[in-house]
Structures are given as structure tokens and as C-alpha cells.
Amino acid sequence: MKNSIFKPMLVIPAALFFLQACSSKPKEYGKAELTFGTVCYVKIYTEKNGAEARNILDGLFSELNRLELIFSTNMQDSVLEKIHINAGKSAVDVPDELYGVLEKALFFAEKTGGAFNPAIGPLVKLWNIGTEDACLPPAEDLKEALNIVDYKNIELKDGTVFLRKKGMRLDLGGIAKGFAADYTKSFLLTCGIKKAVIDFGGNVLVMDTKPDGSLWKVGLKNPVIGEPKSAAAYIDVSGKTVVTSGNYERFFEKEGVIYHHILSAQTGYPVKNNLRAVTVIGENSMEADALSTSFFVMGLEKSLQLIKDFPEVSAVFFLEDNSIFTAGAEVKNLNILDDKFRLERF
Numbered sequence: 574m575k576n577s578i579f580k581p582m583l584v585i586p587a588a589l590f591f592l593q594a595c596s597s598k599p600k601e602y603g604k605a606e607l608t609f610g611t612v613c614y615v616k617i618y619t620e621k622n623g624a625e626a627r628n629i630l631d632g633l634f635s636e637l638n639r640l641e642l643i644f645s646t647n648m649q650d651s652v653l654e655k656i657h658i659n660a661g662k663s664a665v666d667v668p669d670e671l672y673g674v675l676e677k678a679l680f681f682a683e684k685t686g687g688a689f690n691p692a693i694g695p696l697v698k699l700w701n702i703g704t705e706d707a708c709l710p711p712a713e714d715l716k717e718a719l720n721i722v723d724y725k726n727i728e729l730k731d732g733t734v735f736l737r738k739k740g741m742r743l744d745l746g747g748i749a750k751g752f753a754a755d756y757t758k759s760f761l762l763t764c765g766i767k768k769a770v771i772d773f774g775g776n777v778l779v780m781d782t783k784p785d786g787s788l789w790k791v792g793l794k795n796p797v798i799g800e801p802k803s804a805a806a807y808i809d810v811s812g813k814t815v816v817t818s819g820n821y822e823r824f825f826e827k828e829g830v831i832y833h834h835i836l837s838a839q840t841g842y843p844v845k846n847n848l849r850a851v852t853v854i855g856e857n858s859m860e861a862d863a864l865s866t867s868f869f870v871m872g873l874e875k876s877l878q879l880i881k882d883f884p885e886v887s888a889v890f891f892l893e894d895n896s897i898f899t900a901g902a903e904v905k906n907l908n909i910l911d912d913k914f915r916l917e918r919f
């Protein structure tokens with residue numbers, strides 16, 4: 574884990590969790606492993622026998638481990654590391670999975686005016702938030718890193734990736750878990766599994782309805798730092814992904830200031846606005862992952878503009894003053910459990 578791009582966390586993740594009970598038929602089988610820098614938990618519901626179900630889950634996790642090796646920034650022989658070593662020198666052939674995720678990441682970088690930035694790697698490395706090495710970097714170092722975080726210097730061409738400036742580093746921590754969740758869904762469908770819960774630490778995807786035909790209840794964690802991480806709300810969904818980005822899971826505190834892991838490529842510092850967390854509900858987990866990070870960086874007003882371009886996406890914004898703002902059709906199924914939070918209508 575120490576070598577993973579998706580840095581080991583100080584706090585065990587799962588920004589979301591499930592409140593559902595399971596019905597007796599078909600049977601439930603689950604598996605959890607530490608991969609993609611977080612606890613990845615998959616539960617499947619099937620009438621297949623135990624040996625078949627375990628085979629499917631084992632096969633899935635060996636695929637996830639293969640993918641982690643592609644997306645890892647720190648594992649010495651990862652594809653991303655090879656791209657970094659060749660930054661400013663030459664283009665590197667990459668697997669289709671990485672090329673596809675980078676294309677999407679650049680789409681979101683353009684769409685958000687660089688708020689979502691897959692070239693944020695040099696800053697992520699300086700801060701190391703979420704690891705034991707987290708620290709407040711010297712201002713000069715941050716200033717220097719700002720020269721090599723322009724996503725426009727990422728060149729994708731015919732299955733190759735070229736970083737135009739030496740020292741550039743990719744970071745896909747804001748999108749790769751979503752990709753992995755979508756990948757898991759496709760893998761399970763290929764194996765004949767139609768109902769499942771995929772929980773990759775804050776990236777949840779539910780397939781279909783619960784076995785009894787009712788909706789899944791996906792919990793949204795209380796995002797207030799220092800308070801127990803019980804559910805502040807839950808949302809009833811079927812066949813949807815529910816993804817949260819917030820400042821309350823990976824952070825450190827120094828002299829009363831919270832430094833968290835979502836960074837501004839403009840300032841070099843953790844993004845500062847009045848948000849605690851943003852949850853995005855949609856069809857595609859990679860898109861929801863990129864959008865939740867983007868919305869967190871952009872703040873409420875700009876996000877409410879951008880979300881209009883994604884008609885199938887809904888969002889829940891938790892503000893510092895405990896107000897909650899929502900957008901999109903799916904939020905009609907939002908239920909607030911903790912009455913300190915106020916749902917604002919606008």
C-alpha cells in the first residue's frame with residue numbers, strides 16, 4: 574500500500590455505507606480487499622452456487638489488482654511511473670484502459686476550465702495528504718510545481734502518452750476509482766451477475782434493485798470534521814452510482830488550519846470554499862467521480878451552472894454552515910437523517 578498512487582489513508586474510508594437488509598433469495602456473497610488505495614467491497618446477489626460466486630469475486634479482484642498496477646503512481650514498474658520518467662523526453666505506449674481514462678480526464682479538465690486537473694501530480698506529491706508523510710510544503714516549492722501542472726501539456730496520440738515538461742506527473746486519484754467501479758459492473762454483467770453493491774471507499778455503484786425489488790438506501794456520511802461519521806442522509810436508488818468528494822476523510826491539521834487532499838492548480842494549496850462535501854449521483858461512476866472532485870474544486874455556484882450540461886447527473890452539496898443544496902432529478906429521493914442539516918430550496 575505504501576507504494577500505491579492512491580495513498581493509504583489515515584482514516585478508513587467508505588464515505589458511504591449501506592443501510593439495507595438482505596433478503597434470503599438469491600444468496601449474497603461478498604469480498605473486500607485493499608486496492609486502489611482504499612477498501613474495495615463488492616457484494617453480489619446470485620442463485621449460482623458458492624464456489625461459482627467465489628470464483629467470480631476472485632477473478633474480479635485479480636483484475637482490479639492488475640488495473641491498480643497500471644494506475645499506480647509510485648509503484649516502480651507502473652505504467653504511470655514510466656510516463657513520468659519519460660516526461661519531457663518521449664511518448665510512452667499505454668494500455669487501452671489508461672488511455673481511455675486519460676481521455677476522459679482531459680475532457681473534464683477542459684469542461685471545468687482546469688478545476689479538474691489530471692496533471693496535479695507534482696502538487697499531490699509535495700503535500701502527501703492521506704499518508705504519514707503529509708506536510709505543509711515550502712511556498713517556493715509549491716510555486717515551482719505550479720509551472721508543471723498544466724494539463725494542456727499532456728499529449729495523447731495513437732495509444733501513447735507524452736508529458737511535454739520534465740517533472741510533470743499524472744494523478745488519477747480523482748477519477749480512477751470511478752473507472753474501477755464501472756469496470757467491476759461490466760465484469761459482473763459478463764459473469765451473469767445483475768444485482769450487486771460495489772463500494773470503493775466513497776465511490777458506490779449499485780446494480781439494479783435489491784433482491785426483493787426495493788431500492789437501495791445509500792448513506793451519505795456526516796461530513797463535519799470531528800463528529801462521528803454516521804449517516805447524515807441517505808438516498809434511495811436503483812442502478813445508480815453515488816460518489817462523494819469531501820475535505821473530511823483525508824486531511825491534516827496544523828495550527829488550527831485544515832489541509833485536505835483536493836488541491837487547486839491555481840494556488841497550489843487545498844481548495845478553500847464553503848463546501849464540506851459534494852455527492853454526485855449518476856449512471857457512470859467515472860463521470861460521477863470526476864464531477865464530484867470538479868464540483869468540490871469549483872464551489873457551489875459554478876457547479877450549479879456546469880451540472881446543467883449533464884442532464885442525467887444529480888448532486889448534493891454540503892456547506893460549512895450545515896445547509897444542503899441539491900440539483901437534479903434523483904435528489905427527490907434524498908432523506909436527511911440528522912436535523913442539524915437544513916435542505917435549502919432554490
Ligand code: ADP
Nearest residue numbers: 688689690693744746747775818834835836866
Ligand atoms: P477520494 O479519492 O478521496 O474519493 P476524490 O475523488 O475527490 O476523493 O479525489 C481526490 C484525489 O484526486 C486526491 O487525493 C488527488 O489524488 C486527486 N486530486 C487532488 N486535487 C485534484 C484536482 N484539482 N483535480 C483532479 N484530481 C485531483
Ligand code: MG
Nearest residue numbers: 747862863866
Ligand atoms: Mg473524484
